[in-house]
Amino acid sequence: MFRPLIRVFVISLLSYSAFLHAQSHTDVVNHVRGEMSFLAGDALRGRGSATRDEFVAASYVASQFESFGLEKAQIQRVSLPSGATTYNAMGILQGTDPELARQTILLSSHLDHLGARSTPTGELIYHGADDNASGTAAVLELARALAALPQRPRRTILFVCFGSEETGGQGDQYFLAHPPLLLSSIVANLEFEMIGQPDRAVRPRQFWLTGWERSNLGPTLAQHGAPLVADPHPREQFFRRSDNFALAQQGIVAQTVSSYGLGAHYHQPSDDLDHIDFEHLTGAIERMISPVEWLSNTDWKPAWNPGGRP
Numbered sequence: 001m002f003r004p005l006i007r008v009f010v011i012s013l014l015s016y017s018a019f020l021h022a023q024s025h026t027d028v029v030n031h032v033r034g035e036m037s038f039l040a041g042d043a044l045r046g047r048g049s050a051t052r053d054e055f056v057a058a059s060y061v062a063s064q065f066e067s068f069g070l071e072k073a074q075i076q077r078v079s080l081p082s083g084a085t086t087y088n089a090m091g092i093l094q095g096t097d098p099e100l101a102r103q104t105i106l107l108s109s110h111l112d113h114l115g116a117r118s119t120p121t122g123e124l125i126y127h128g129a130d131d132n133a134s135g136t137a138a139v140l141e142l143a144r145a146l147a148a149l150p151q152r153p154r155r156t157i158l159f160v161c162f163g164s165e166e167t168g169g170q171g172d173q174y175f176l177a178h179p180p181l182l183l184s185s186i187v188a189n190l191e192f193e194m195i196g197q198p199d200r201a202v203r204p205r206q207f208w209l210t211g212w213e214r215s216n217l218g219p220t221l222a223q224h225g226a227p228l229v230a231d232p233h234p235r236e237q238f239f240r241r242s243d244n245f246a247l248a249q250q251g252i253v254a255q256t257v258s259s260y261g262l263g264a265h266y267h268q269p270s271d272d273l274d275h276i277d278f279e280h281l282t283g284a285i286e287r288m289i290s291p292v293e294w295l296s297n298t299d300w301k302p303a304w305n306p307g308g309r310p
């Protein structure tokens, strides 16, 4: 006789706990707007590679990682031959499964952009809202969501936002030489790059994955609900044009998530907050959360297709 009542009580407790952990759409929208406003706002002056502005961006990302409860949230300082310093921000979500915790999923972006230039009429800021505050917001939101799960992921997740991608990838090269975890433990890398505007070649709130046909990672994530399709611009060779490529050359299944539609704002001062499609950006980030959660918990291991490894 009491059973149905107890069941109702248990269900409501469960849904209450799911409610406590799952973020609402409004939460994600507000977080992404806040992150974008700071990273691509005037105060950071375009996050020039290896500048104090890049350092502030990296400090912000690392402190966000810390506030989500990631372990070893830190900044990696990289001295460059020029005498300047570039900064990678990183944090770790240690896996909970004794076996699978030795495998790492790397979620990454680059946080630098072109900075500010002086012109005869004053300072011109290249805000880099799409390139790549947007990808950095995705890494932050995935970190926030995965760290807030009632059951922490079985695999270890490493979150890294690189410095100095725009000047040739000095941040990720240093990371590869000085990784906080064994590189051989990384079973997949998703790099997020320029996802702030929809690509007309695919649907709104859809991302594409570079090197789609090279591995089984994209199709499998799509089967698990990821808004991912093949890169519609193979001629551009985007697979080779982001931080993922250096990792792929080490054998890691490393690919870039993007929705860059070859638009006119690329590396222009007009790549600013006014030209971000927040519906697209937040909608697609939200749809990535559960497939990445699945990847963090499954035994399934991504692999290169024959001939796909660079």
Ligand SMILES: [Zn+2]
Residues within 6 Å of the ligand: 131, 166, 267
């Ligand atoms: Zn760029």
